Amino acid sequence: MRLSKSDIIAASAGVTILAVLGYLLYGDLTRKGAGATTEQIGTIATKRNLAERKFSSQVVWNEVFKNSTLYNYDTVRTADQSEAVIRLNDGTVITINENSMILLALSESEVDIKFIQGTINAKQGGGDDASARKVTIQSGESKISLNNSDVSLTQSKDDSLQMTVQRGTATLNTGDIEKVIKENQNILTEKDGIRLYDLTIKLVAPENNRFIATAGDKTEVNFSWERLNGDYSAYLEIANNPAGADPLIKKRAGGAAAAAGLAEGVYYWRVTATNNATKKVESSEIRKISVVNNSPVRLVSPENRSVIKFRDDNPMINFLWSKNEFMSRYTLLVSGSTDMSSPVLNTAVDGNKISINSLDQGTYFWKVVNITETDQINTNAESPVFTFAVSRTEKLEPPTPVSPSDNKSVHPLSIAQKGLGFSWTKNTSIPETQITIAGDREFSRIIVKKNSGENFVRVLEKLNEGNYYWNLRGIMNDGTSTDASVVRSFRIVRGGAIALIQPQNNDIILTGDARKESDVSFSWSQSEIEGRYVLQLSKNRNFNPVLKELNMTDPSAIMAIKEGLHFWRVKLVDDNGTELLASPVYTFEILTGLDPPVAVAPKTGTTVEMLKRETLDFSWNPVPGANLYRIGLYQFRGGIQESIATLETRDSSYKFSELKKLDVGKFQWTLQAFDIDTASNHVRRKSDEKEMIFNITLGIKSDFKFDAPKIIDSE
Numbered sequence: 001m002r003l004s005k006s007d008i009i010a011a012s013a014g015v016t017i018l019a020v021l022g023y024l025l026y027g028d029l030t031r032k033g034a035g036a037t038t039e040q041i042g043t044i045a046t047k048r049n050l051a052e053r054k055f056s057s058q059v060v061w062n063e064v065f066k067n068s069t070l071y072n073y074d075t076v077r078t079a080d081q082s083e084a085v086i087r088l089n090d091g092t093v094i095t096i097n098e099n100s101m102i103l104l105a106l107s108e109s110e111v112d113i114k115f116i117q118g119t120i121n122a123k124q125g126g127g128d129d130a131s132a133r134k135v136t137i138q139s140g141e142s143k144i145s146l147n148n149s150d151v152s153l154t155q156s157k158d159d160s161l162q163m164t165v166q167r168g169t170a171t172l173n174t175g176d177i178e179k180v181i182k183e184n185q186n187i188l189t190e191k192d193g194i195r196l197y198d199l200t201i202k203l204v205a206p207e208n209n210r211f212i213a214t215a216g217d218k219t220e221v222n223f224s225w226e227r228l229n230g231d232y233s234a235y236l237e238i239a240n241n242p243a244g245a246d247p248l249i250k251k252r253a254g255g256a257a258a259a260a261g262l263a264e265g266v267y268y269w270r271v272t273a274t275n276n277a278t279k280k281v282e283s284s285e286i287r288k289i290s291v292v293n294n295s296p297v298r299l300v301s302p303e304n305r306s307v308i309k310f311r312d313d314n315p316m317i318n319f320l321w322s323k324n325e326f327m328s329r330y331t332l333l334v335s336g337s338t339d340m341s342s343p344v345l346n347t348a349v350d351g352n353k354i355s356i357n358s359l360d361q362g363t364y365f366w367k368v369v370n371i372t373e374t375d376q377i378n379t380n381a382e383s384p385v386f387t388f389a390v391s392r393t394e395k396l397e398p399p400t401p402v403s404p405s406d407n408k409s410v411h412p413l414s415i416a417q418k419g420l421g422f423s424w425t426k427n428t429s430i431p432e433t434q435i436t437i438a439g440d441r442e443f444s445r446i447i448v449k450k451n452s453g454e455n456f457v458r459v460l461e462k463l464n465e466g467n468y469y470w471n472l473r474g475i476m477n478d479g480t481s482t483d484a485s486v487v488r489s490f491r492i493v494r495g496g497a498i499a500l501i502q503p504q505n506n507d508i509i510l511t512g513d514a515r516k517e518s519d520v521s522f523s524w525s526q527s528e529i530e531g532r533y534v535l536q537l538s539k540n541r542n543f544n545p546v547l548k549e550l551n552m553t554d555p556s557a558i559m560a561i562k563e564g565l566h567f568w569r570v571k572l573v574d575d576n577g578t579e580l581l582a583s584p585v586y587t588f589e590i591l592t593g594l595d596p597p598v599a600v601a602p603k604t605g606t607t608v609e610m611l612k613r614e615t616l617d618f619s620w621n622p623v624p625g626a627n628l629y630r631i632g633l634y635q636f637r638g639g640i641q642e643s644i645a646t647l648e649t650r651d652s653s654y655k656f657s658e659l660k661k662l663d664v665g666k667f668q669w670t671l672q673a674f675d676i677d678t679a680s681n682h683v684r685r686k687s688d689e690k691e692m693i694f695n696i697t698l699g700i701k702s703d704f705k706f707d708a709p710k711i712i713d714s715e
Contacts (some may be wrong), residue, residue: 003446007505007603010655011315012188015313018132019116021658023563025598027248027498029118029450032479036251038055038072038073038074039072039106040069040071040088040090041070041071041072041074041087041089041104041106041477042069042070042086042087042089042104042390043067043068043069043070043086043087043480044064044065044066044067044068044084044085044086044433045066045085045086045087045093045363045474046066046083046084046085046211046361047064047065047066047068047082047083047291048081048082048083048084048290049078049079049080049081049082049098049328050063050078050079050082050324051064051072051076051077051078051079051082051083052064052072052076052077052078052079053064053068053070053075053076054075054077054159055071055073055074055428056071056072056073056074059443060176061077063132064084065329066356066371068102069283070086070088072104072105072106073103073104074103074104075101075102075104075116076096076101076102077096077101077102078096078097078098078099078101078118078340079098079099079101080098080099081098081109082098082513083095083097083098083266083290083455084096085097085209085287086104086541088104088106088111088125089203090111090125090127090133090351091124092111092123092124092133092135092513092643093119093122093125094120094121094122094123095122095123095209096118096361097118097119097120097121097242097288098118098119098121098266099118100116100117100119101116101117101162101548102114102115102116102120102511103116105132106133106244106291108133108306109134109352110133110134110135111133111134111135111136111137112136112138113135113138114137114138115138115139115153115155115156117155118155119152119153119154119155119242119388120152120153121148121150121151121153121208121209121273121288122137122150122151122153123150124133124146124147124148124149124150124168133465135499136144137151137153138583139153139161139711140155140161141156141174141175142161142172142173142174142189143171143173144163144170144171144172144173144652145169145171146168146170146172147168147169147171147381148168148169148675149166149167149169149170150165150166150167150168150182150208151163151165151166151170152164152166152208152285152286153579154242154243158190158191159191160188160189160190160191161183161186161188161189162186162187162188162189162330162605163181164185164186164285164286165182165183165185165186165187166184166185166208166285167183168183168184169181169182169183172187172459173521174189177639177640179194179196179640180346181196182202183408184198184199184202184285185197185198185199186199186285187581193641194639194640194641195467195634195640195642196561196640196641196642197274197283197435197642197643198642198643199283199284199285199699200283200284201225201226201228201234201271201272201273201282201283201284202225202226202281203225203226203228203270203271203284203285203287203519204224204225204256204288205222205223205224206222206223206287207287208287208288209287209288209289209290209525210287210288210289210290210496211289211290211292211377211379212262212289212290212291212292212294213293213294214264214291214292214382215294215297216296216297217263217295218261218262218263219261219262219291219658219711220259220260220261221222221260221261221262221289221291221563222257222258222259222261223236223257223259223260223269223271223315224256224257225256225257225271225284225543225698226256226258226417227255227256228273228282230275231275231276232273232274232275232276233252233255233273233276233598234252234254234270234272234273234587235250235251235253235271235272235273235274235495235515236249236250236251236253236258236260237249237250237270237271237272238248238250238260238262238268238269239267239268239269240265240266240267240268241268242268243286243290244268244269245269245570246682248611249268249420249710250681251263253271262291263291263688264291264292264293264326265290265291266289266290266291266682267288267289267290268286268287268288268537269286269287269288269289270283270284270285270286270287270540271283271513272284274648278645278657278710279647279648279649280646280647280658281644281645281646281647283646292326292372292377293324293325294326294370294372294377294379294380294381295326296325296329296370296381296382296383296384296608297322297323297352297368297369297370297383298321298322298370298383299318299323299366299367299383299384299386300321300322300368301318301319301320301666302317302318302319302386302388303386303388304387305386305387305388305398306388306389306400307388307389307391308388308390308391308396308617309391309392309393309396309427310391310392310393310429311392311393311394311426311429311431313357314357314358314360314390314427314430314431315355315357315390315427315517316355316357317354317355317356317357317359317360317368318353318354319332319353319354319355320352320353321352321353321368323351324370325675326349326372327350327370327371327372328457328481329346329348329350329371330344330348330349330370330371331347331349331364331369331371332345332346332348332349332354332368332370333345333346333366333367333368333369334346334359334364334365334366335364335365336365337361337365337367338364338365338385338387340367340385342679344358344359344364344477345358345359346551348371351683352366353635355474359390360390361390361391361392362389362390363387363388363389364387364388364389364390365385365386365387366385366386366387367382367383367384367386368383368389369381369382369383369386370382373701380645382538384646386462389457389619392671395480395482395483396427396429396430396474396476396482397427397482397483398426398427398472398473398474398482398483398484398485399426399430399471399472399473399474399482399485399525400424400425400474400485400486401422401424401426401434401470401471401485401488402423402424402425402484403422403423404420404422404488404490405423405488405489406489406490407489407491407641408420408490408491408664409491409492409493409496410492410493411493411494411496411528411529411580412463412465412489412493412494413494413529413530413531413574413580414529414530415462415463415492415530416462417530418457418458418530419458419459419460419461419492419650420458420463421457421458421459422435422456422457422458422459422470423455423456423531424455424456424472425455426455426472426474427474428474430473430474430475430482431449431453431475431476431477432451432452432453432475432476432508433452433453433455433472433473433475434450434451434460434472434473434481435448435450435451435452435457435471435472436448436449436468436470436471436472436473436484437449437451437459437463437468437469437470438468438469438470439466439467439468439469441469441487443469443471447461447463447550448461449477454586456590458607463491463496464492465492466491466492466549467489467490467491467588468489468490468491468492469485469487469488470488470489470490471484471485471486471489472484472487472519473485474706475666476522476571476609482589488554492701494580495583496527496581497582497583497584498524498525498527498533498570498571498572498581498582498583498584499524499525499583500525500568500569500570500586501523501524501525501695502521502522502523502630503520503521503568503581503586503588504586504590505586505587507588507589508585508588508589508591508658508684508685509588509589509590509591510540510591510592510593510685511563511590511592511593512590512592512593512644512668512705513592514562514563514592517560517561517562518560518561518562518563519558519559520558520560520561520590521556521557521558521559521590522535522553522556522557522558522559522568522570523556523557524556524570524583525545525555526555527555527580527581529547529570529572529580529581531572531573531574531580532551532553532572532573532575533551533553533554533555533570533571533572533573534550534551534552534570534571534572534573535549535550535551535552535557535559535568535570535626536548536549536568536569536570536571537549537559537561537566537567537568538566539564539565539566539567540566540567541585541587542591543567543585547566547694548561561590562590563589563590563591563592564589565587565588565589566587566588566589567585568585568586568587568588569581569582569583569584569585569586570582579658589687591629591675591684591685592625592684593685593687594625594626594673594674594675594685594686594687595623595624595687596622596623596673596687596688596689596690596692597621597623597626597629597671597672597673597679597687597690597692598620598621599618599619599620599669599671599690599692600619600620600621601617601618601619601662602618602692603692603694604691604692604693604694605693605694606694606695607671607696608694608695608696608697609698609699610659610662610696610697610698611698613654613659614657614659615655615656615657615659615663616655616656616662617653617656618631618653618655618656618669618671619652619653619655619656620652620653620671621652622652622672623687625675625685626673626674626675626687627650627674627675627676627678628644628648628649628650628651628673628675628676629648629650629651629652629654629671629672629674629675630647630648630671630672630674631645631646631647631649631654631669631670631671632645632646632647632669632670632671633646633647633656633667633668633669634668634670634680635662635663635665635666635667635668636665636666636667637665641668644661644662644667645658662696662704663696664695664696664697664698665695665696666695667693667695667696668691668694669691669692669694670689670690670691670692671689671690672686672687672688672689672690673686674686674687674688685711688701
């Protein structure tokens with residue numbers, strides 16, 4: 001067939017377009033490692049879990065690893081339970097904590113960090129070199145300039161910014177306000193003002209962002225701080241959130257040190273101290289530590305002293321080992337000698353498995369070495385050495401049953417509705433598998449026999465209640481077969497239960513208005529059996545009567561519920577309403593949030609005359625349901641709210657006696673109510689914080705004169 005001129009032009013144009021698109025795709029892929037045309041400014045020194053980078057000229061995010069190069073105008077972000085440590089060429093170190101994002105921009109004289117969200121730490125480098133770059137951090141409308149300092153910053157969802165200076169000084173510029181924050185000071189910028197705190201408790205060790213290796217379930221971590229002067233009760237608090245709220249551990253500490261056993265994870269710690277005379281609460285900065293599991297992995301496959309047989313081509317060998325949650329990369333070593341010298345395979349692996357088919361007949365030894373993503377852990381743990389053999393044979397091992405597990409119970413309705421699935425593993429040289437199901441272990445009463453070219457099959461034949469046995473054989477291309485596999489059993493029987501997921505047992509759900517019903521989300525496990533779920537709610541464990549009931553086809557529901565203690569359960573029923581499965585009974589409680597406390601004195605706009613007073617008295621109306629109140633006292637100086645005291649009481653009044661800390665001027669006091677579980681000391685609910693502004697004077701009139709005699713008779 002002859003092509004017309006238009007056909008030739010169209011074909012040529014198509015080829016040209018494909019070539020151009022292919023070239024552009026290749027260019028985009030190769031630019032991922034080239035950082036476009038900007039200069040290199042630093043590297044990823046440490047990385048835990050997932051961290052990503054976006055080049056300034058691209059919109060695609062790419063994962064970064066330890067020693068990845070960073071370029072000017074790169075944006076870096078981290079995911080849940082992740083962090084990255086950046087070391088810039090000038091020595092500046094930036095730690096990006098979980099769910100955080102920054103943009104880096106370097107000029108000849110300045111390092112500009114645009115802080116977009118989350119929590120970061122910045123440690124200025126450069127020493128006394130006059131050519132060292134200045135470091136500034138931009139966060140919203142605030143600009144922070146570092147002066148040979150280390151700082152920690154947290155930006156919340158409401159755009160408030162909190163900064164702690166651990167070393168040196170930093171200058172904060174926000175709006176028309178400029179403030180120098182000194183070492184061991186904390187500043188909080190919010191929409192309604194700026195608060196400055198002195199961190200009177202000085203932490204010593206562990207240092208901020210410290211990695212601590214453990215090879216067991218828990219490791220003993222030693223905490224220390226500078227000794228407090230005076231009669232204080234000190235507490236070590238360890239939490240799993242950057243704000244240090246609702247600590248996992250709060251223990252009384254005698255002296256200036258304490259220890260705690262911590263499992264693998266990320267923790268935030270601080271020290272609080274209560275003055276036993278004044279009840280004033282002092283606090284330290286909050287530091288982060290990461291307890292990482294550097295224990296060797298457990299080798300899974302090939303098993304030790306196992307033999308891998310093949311008949312034709314080299315076998316596909318699956319290497320598998322246990323996963324260390326802190327490690328994302330490992331080194332796999334395979335050698336022909338026990339001392340692992342001259343390895344035939346030495347490769348870095350992302351994840352905990354890899355398959356290779358490059359090993360011929362012979363005896364091999366293998367191990368896995370952890371690749372840590374931090375310089376603080378100097379030794380990479382190594383697994384034990386396993387050995388295996390690769391052998392050519394004419395008869396292969398039979399397939400290995402996987403599912404259903406041995407002695408598994410299956411509901412007859414599940415089989416009637418969708419059959420029963422079987423799966424197995426097999427040598428890659430086996431093209432087909434034969435499954436046999438019998439009513440006895442000797443396979444004299446065969447019920448089902450069928451072949452499959454895959455690693456699974458679904459049996460749709462009717463199976464009555466009772467015990468069953470199954471095995472597998474590999475069928476080769478020439479019609480020969482392997483020996484029979486091990487025998488697995490299962491039984492078909494009525495029974496089982498539904499697992500409740502949310503609300504969890506004994507959960508507390510807060511509502512804003514006790515007069516209105518609150519929407520509560522319920523969820524539970526999906527059953528293999530098809531049917532209808534019945535969600536029931538009651539005020540008692542016997543469900544007599546049932547308060548509310550919903551019929552659902554999915555394992556979740558939303559129900560409007562009033563305040564109080566409730567019990568819930570789920571049943572699975574058929575079309576006739578006959579119960580097939582049931583869940584246990586869980587309980588939860590809906591509580592109204594605490595009302596904000598109402599101040600009695602001093603109220604906003606009032607003036608307190610302190611000339612003849614020995615205490616500054618605070619009082620408020622009791623809040624129903626509250627059993628603890630927290631007071632904050634601040635003084636305005638130069639547009640900054642400086643923290644005077646943080647106080648706690650279980651009464652509805654407090655007398656502040658440290659009058660030497662007070663001066664005439666403008667003050668603010670804050671009040672917040674809490675409902676504390678007395679058994680666990682956990683916060684069940686808390687009110688909004690109320691703020692009251694007042695003035696303090698000495699009550700002396702400006703025209704007051706003191707007339708003294710001009711002559712004093714010494715006699």
